[in-house]
Amino acid sequence: MTAGEDRELVARFKSGDQAAFNELVRLYQKRVYAVAFRMVRDEEEAKDLTQEVFVKMYKMLPDFRGEASVFTWAYRATVNLAINHLRRKKIISWVPLLEAEEKPEEPKEGLSDIDTERLKRAIADAVKKLPPKQRAIFILRHYDELSNEEIAQIVGKSVGAVKANYFQALQKMKKHLAEWKTVLTGDVRRYELP
């Protein structure tokens, strides 16, 4: 999808064609969900955030002047909503009296490789430990393979800051996974003892 096609859909929507909005939703729904999930690491919360992004888009489109592409706008809205969601969760979990309900982790079926599952959890933990904006930069760069310039536009930082944050995120992830590997190796050794 090119920026031109995006603009055409926006123009159609502005002239009253509601189906054009549905097309925009279909176009970006999975990408928005992917970023949302990687930010919040919870399927239901990610689905909810994805809906929220498009509700915002619906409200914003009548005033959309096309300075940035719809694609950039959708990414920016997703990152901002996810960051705010994480801040809210932080406040709720911090308030000592409110005992926010912790969802028990559902056992995953059909997993034969325990180590792969452990590794996935270790990665999820490592991602969760990154500060929200750094997390967003890491996700957009590593998983979505956006350019530094695009990310800079989305998160509102300079290209240099994006590069530095991505590098820091990589180092933190490397450190976290190295610690996990040590623990895993220790576990394996323990199980190997007679």
Added chain:
Amino acid sequence: MNCRRFEEELKKWDGLKALDIDAAFGEHLKSCPACQARRAEYGELFDALKADQLPMPEESYWASFPALVRERIEKISLRPRWKPILGWSLPVFAVVLVVGIALFVSKEKPDLANLTAEEAFDYNAPLAETVADLPLPENTVSFITAQAEEELVGSMKVEELVYTLSDEQLKTLEEKLTPFKL
């Protein structure tokens, strides 16, 4: 093993793929064990990240997704657009108050060694019959929280209140909570 070139190059190119196609660094890599070791470490990280696959909802979900968004838009447009007097200040005040009370009650421990006679012997207080009757700090905290919630926000929980705040309000709340080391 103290060559810093790998990190410098990685910062410059921001990715292992780019590092691999940079001929000058490729030459350096061949003869530098430190950079080879770091290249292997990062390689492991990138391999590990491949295990992090996305749990994508089924196609049937995506087929109905635009309708779900529409439904949500309609719900919002049907919602009354009134805002109470003082707008968001009430939820913010309620949250700050609850947090404040919680911190105050949990931090204030009675100085049992220096109690006055009046404080030590409250003759008007009914005698505790069981351990559960004793005013334990956690019981007091829960009670006060419940009261504060009830009085200030009716049946609305603080958790829900936090979700009613706008970005701006959330920022204000965070600032107010900063002294409490949020």
